[in-house]
Amino acid sequence: MMNSRVLTVSEPGERLDTWVASSCPEISRAEARRLIEAGLVRVGGRTVRGSRRLAAGDVVEIDAPEPAQTGLQALGLPLVILYEDADVVVVDKPAGVTVHASPGHHDDTLVNVLLAHYPEIGSLSELRPGIVHRLDKDTSGVMMVARNAAAEQELARQIKDREVEKTYLAIVIGRVAPAEGVVEAPLGRHPRDRKRRAIVEGGREARTRYRVLTQGPAAALLEVGLETGRTHQIRVHLAAIGYPVLGDPIYGRRSEAIARQALHSLRLAFRQPQTGELVVVGVEAPEDFRRALDAMGLCVPDSR
Template identity: 50%
Template sequence: METQDHKFRVAVDGSRLDQFLAGQDTGLTRSRLQRLIVEGQVLVNGATAKPSNKVRSGDLVTLSVPPPRPSSLEPQDIPVTVVYQDESLVVIDKPAGLAVHPGPGHPDQTLVNALLAMCPDIQGIGGEIRPGIVHRLDKDTSGLMMVAKTHQAHIDLSAQIKERQTTKGYLALVEGTPTPTQGKIDAPVGRHPRRRTRMAVVVGGKEARTSYKVRDQFQAHSLLELYLETGRTHQIRVHMAHIGHPLVGDTTYGHASPLVDRHFLHAFHLAFKHPVTGEPLEFRTGLPSDLAPALDVLRNP
């Protein structure tokens, strides 16, 4: 794999160099862009610069992305359901309990380890720690995820997400019934001011919008269909708790439930454009076996 070169012309004065690049369609995280700047892989008008340097209108910014280094992550044979796959991407139905990528408490046995075994060529695509990953699901959330298999697919799919051109739908069982039964929650989400491992609706948080409608109503619970307009950490869980209807089984933002052993949240609907052909792709998946029985119990009390 060869070095990928990108050139960008600055249109507006005043942005930091790392902020400017983060706003371009590179498919790279801001932290990786900062590392590339420090490593001298970014030139402004032919000269190296610092991440904090300000760019000016007319500047030519050149970004060189070297071939990925061999990953220290180990391929592991972990069963994952493949819904769709071609040479550019793979769509999987992630089981609950499987973390997307290594982190504190789970150095391996993650979706990334499984993907490296299934698709060895994704090594280094989009970053060493999260190869191929363009969006995430919480460890205990199940459902559909798309994964890039090439650098170009990673750039295109990341851009679709950033520009909110993808559809991500979820099914959630919540306590009570929201009023109105169809609506939109528009409340900023950020780090909890005291409990730093949690998120919360906070003044000054990042914009966050979740649309919902009641799909099925029970005596003390409701099954909701929800769609994300933004993709903040724990967004659905935080928003539903914020309006007084936490997810059933959510021990972080609500409480445990005899109905399920984890929070009842499943990514059932995913739609986007193919990163190469532009063809619309759409996928749906039913509730997994650890969630579906809860609805049977509620329908037949």
């Protein structure tokens, strides 16, 4: 069976294949290209190339095959549930856990654990069922997951339209000045290392807000707000202004104070997909993060 949908473009300038993948969380960019090449994606009723730049108001029709039940295995590990209703579950993701299947990680991901608790999400997509946003493997904290297709589409829309508030805690190296600010710089793949992201001309718009909560002699605790949600955004932006995240092995350096990057998803605010009611969910930083604060001479805030 085919799953057909009609969507309207709100922001101009994005490539069709990129836009389809970002607008439909169950469709990867590679899958979007295949659908476009097969004539299953139309703009204004016509088939076009994936490189076509979209204009505001363009109407995009997408015909995608219904996903088969996922072949991923359920993993019966504990799951800390912060909030749940019929449409959404919000969990406390531990550091060290990959969100969804990737090279080297197929049966030991957060998705595998979710399938054991919420088997119904297995019908949503092949490898990323219910996943509408991600946290890096070594980032801890609040993360939401859709429980049905309608919720998945609505939450993805809220994220795309920047209606979801994402707040993080980050321990960074250095004495931060000014004490609050905004980093606005486009992000894309690093020109020489495809596993890294970098500030690149022509990259995707990215905007990060920060403010100092506690300043120590050689490190600071920041509250960070994401206005966009690009891969590694906080880590790249803070490193770019001279304040790399403590323990970040890619954009900074490893630390004896913590065995991962000191980044924690503190709070999410979103609208319940059916009722529109505001939902705010938060969780305090885990023990390793709090030990790192102490090691760096920083006081521990009330992170709720």
